[in-house]
Amino acid sequence: MLTDALRETLDVFDDAGRGAPLTTSEVTDAVDVGRRSTYDRLDRLVERGFLETKEVGARGRVWWRPPTATVTTTSERSVEDRSEELLRAVFEHSNDAIFVLDPYADEILDVNDASCELLGYPREELLELGPSDCHPDELERFRAFVDGVFDGGAGWTDELTCLTEDGRRIPTEISASRVVLDGRDCLLAMVRDVSGRERRERERRESERKFWTLAENLEEIVWMSSADPSDFLYVNPAYEDVWGRDREELYAGDGLAFLDAVHPDDRERVREAYTDLPERGYEEEFRVQQPDGSVRWILGQAVPLRDEDGTVHRIVGIGEDVTERKERERELERQREHLDALNKLNRVGREITDAAIDQSTREEIERTVCEAFAESDFYEFAWMAEVDPVTKTIDKRVEAGVDGYIENVALSTDSGDATGRGPTGRAIRSQEVVPVRNVFEDPAFEPWRDVARQYGYRASAAVPVVYEGTMYGVVGVYTTRADAFSDDECRMLAQLGETVGHAIAATERRRALLSEEVVKLDFRIADAFDTFDVDASPGCRIAIDETIPLQDDDYLVYGHASAGDLDVVRALTDTVSSWESMAPLGDETDGDEPTRFKLRLSDPPVLGAVTSRGGRVEEAVFEDGDYRMSIHLPPGVDTRDVINTVQSAYPASEMVTRRRSQRPDVDASPSDVLCGADLTERQRSTLEAAFFGGFFEWPRESAGEDVADAMDVSPPTFHQHLRTAQRKVFESILSDAGGVD
Structure with missing residues (x-):
């Protein structure tokens, strides 16, 4: 109906x-x-x-509407109003098979040519058959169909199987109406072969079966919806895995539940693209957030499938999990940004290093370092403080890029105090850079969070200023960068802290050389040869004349021993761990004259502690069985650390005296001359090694190659530094004397 x-x-x-x-x-x-x-x-x-x-x-x-004027349904005009010619015209021009039946009499009253072609009978033979001959397998269904037509009127349609002349059974679609022909109730039936449609349906089902089989085993994401993209029909297991949700959850609600899993930053864009799917499809790259919070990147594509008339009947989508590719891209981008940042930071480091080295006082170095940090693009402000090793207090000295910050923060070196567990206290105790990459999340930074909000920084780092084991202070640097203080940046800051420490140490040494006052520490080891388990004659005397610092905590030492006692020096070299090698200078004779020698020392604890604080070993001598050592330190140096170092290295030692004294008032002392010549440390070491090594004696006790070998440099390098040092010394002396116009 x-x-x-x-x-x-x-x-x-x-x-x-x-x-x-x-x-x-x-x-x-x-x-x-x-x-x-x-x-x-x-x-x-x-x-x-x-x-x-x-x-x-x-x-x-x-x-x-086709002109079927010769027949009519009960709701239309009677058949008498239609002409026989019109009925014949319909029969002749219709592509569908048309039957006029008396189903209750089991007669076929009339057929057209298309009917004969459909069933394969000549017209005369077909008219001799009845409907039961055409539908032998579905008689009950046919009769029910007829009853429905006669009871309900026009427009009944059903699908029935027809038997052809050659025994084939073909599926057909029958549309029938009740008509009156010559006063007789008949059935007008239009029969269409739908075997092609069924074949296409079978092919479609087979294609879908293959599609489902393939989709179920693909690693790619596959889904299908009806023409309405919110009406999900299928998602494959890979889809479930990437979304982190099962199919029922994805099908739930309005069919767009999958959008709830799209990352909030991408959701609206994906929603708009998805809504337009029936019109043009889409290709989008977006993120999916799984229930556990992990994020996957998806490259999704979808296309509408259309019928022959252009109607969309399905939408099919496929997606690829491109998370690994995106992570590689992000990692490469991070590396590029990281390298760019390191290059800029290296420039900042070089500027700070150059500026620190150019300054002549500790105060100037500290000011220069803080200002360089504050003026860079990477940091907002910086401050520097000194640590008192005796009182364990922090003396705040200078700040740049900010006003009053250093006075508003409480700092301590005590690990039992909350203010000592922050980056500054930890950096002082560990002598390593301590970064805080997020001051609002790091529990140890809690005492200073209000201050951080007030001054608007996000990250900070405490940089110890340490050189050769001596801490000269700590630098605090602050920034608003979210990615601040990576491992590479911290390594650079550590090197920078060491460079600044070296500059301060050099300044302190210069000040010590020019100072008129020194602190003298005298030590003694009784029965030293017994302590070192070395045999020596009662009159043995060994003295250190000069100590010259080299690179990497190495030192070149020149001294002399009483006649025949070089073997004692050799024995000491074998016993004392920091004495690496010994060699006599000149010929080793059996006469009464003392014999000079040179020693190569590696990382000697006492020398390192003294020289790093701007001091010097003024005297070191084995005599009358005892060992005496006199150390001169500049005023203001923490002598306790030096004393502890000596007694730790030589437990049998005792401090004899500790006093302040004035330098001898001598005009143009060697130290004054060398300082006036403005020599670099390498030039000064080279000049001293040549002088004390006998290079300037005649005949020479050591050739240039010997001194170069002792300093572990090449002969050309030795001669280059020596000539430069000589020129500077002569320029200093001659320019002070007046010179010649």
Whole structure:
């Protein structure tokens, strides 16, 4: 039976006249519903045989009602009003098989040529058959179909199997109406071979079966929906894995539950693209957030599948999990940014290093370092403080880029105090850079969070200023960068702290050399040869004349021993761990004159502690069985650390005296001359090694190659530094003496 909606649509064609073509738009305007609904009605009327249609142009289509004027349903005009010629015209021009049946008499009253072609019978033989001959397998279904037509009127449609002349069974679609022909109730049936449609349906089902089989085993994401993209029909296991949700959850609600899993930053963009799917498909790259919080990157593509008339009946999508690729891209980008940052930081480090080395006082170095940090693009401000090793207090000295910050923060070296467990206290205790990459999340930074909000920084680092084991202070640097203080940046800051420490140490040594006052520490080891387990004669005397610092905590020492006692020096070299090698200078004779020698020392604890604090070993001598050592330190140096170092290295030692004294008032002392010559440490070491090594004696006690070898440098390097040092010393002396115009 026809529904009211289909009847309403069919009336439009009756009003226009049978055979009159109408466009979809004309019918839509007449029935006053949407174009999609009108199209569906027209398509169903065509399927039931009430209308015919064809394409016009590239995308147009017209519809018309065939002129079946010689027959009528009970709801239409009687058959007497139709002419025999019109009925024959319909029979001759119809592509569908048309049967006129008396089903209750089991007679076929009339057929057209298409009917003969469909079943394979000549017309005469077909007219001798009855409907039961055509539907032997489905008689009950056929009779029920007939009853429905006669009881319900026009427009009944069903699918039945017909038996052909050669014994084939073909699926057909029958649309039938009740008609009156010569006063006799008959059935007018239009029969269409739908075997092609069934074949296409089988092929579609087989294609879908293959699709499902393939999709279930693919690593790629696969999904399918109806023409409405919110009506999910299928998602494969890979889809479930990437979304981290099962199919039922993804199908839930309005079908767009999968959008809830899209990362919030991408959700609206994906929603817009998904809504437009039926029109043009999409290709999008977006993130999915799984229930455990992990994020996956998806490259998704989707296309609408259309019927021959352009109607979308399915939407199929495929996606690729590109998380690894995105992570590689992000890692490469991070590396590029990291390298760029390191290059900029290296420039900052070089600027700070150059500026620190150029300054002549500790105060200038500290000011220069803090200002360089504050003026860079990477840091907001910086401060520097000194640590008192006796009182364990922090003396805040200088700040730059900020005003008053250093006075508003409490700092301590005590690990039992909350203010000592922050980056500054830990850096002082460990002598390593301590970064805080997020001051609002690091528990140890809690005492200073309000200050951080007030001054607007996000990260900080405490940089110890240490050189050769001596801490000269700590630098605090602050920044708003979210990615601040990576491992590489901390390594650079550590090197920078060491460089600044070296500059301060050099300044302190310069000050010590020029100072008129020194602190003298005298030590003694009684029965030293017994302590070192070395045999020596009662009159043995060994003295150290000069100590010259080299690179990497190595030292070159020159001394002399009483006649015949070089073997004692050799024995001491074998015993004392920091004495690496010994060699005599000149010829080793058996006379009464002392014999000079040179020693190579590696990382000697006492020398390292003294020289790093700007001091010097003024005297070191083995005599009368004892060992005496006199150390001169500049004022202000923490002597306790030096004393502890000596007694730790030589437990049998005792401090004899500790006093302040004035340097001898001597004009143009060697130290004054060398300081006035403005020598570098390497030039000074080279000049001293050559002098004390006997290079300037005649005949020479050591050739240039010997001194170079002792200093572990090449002969050309030795001669280059020596000539430069000589020129500077002579320039200093001669320029002070007046010179010649």
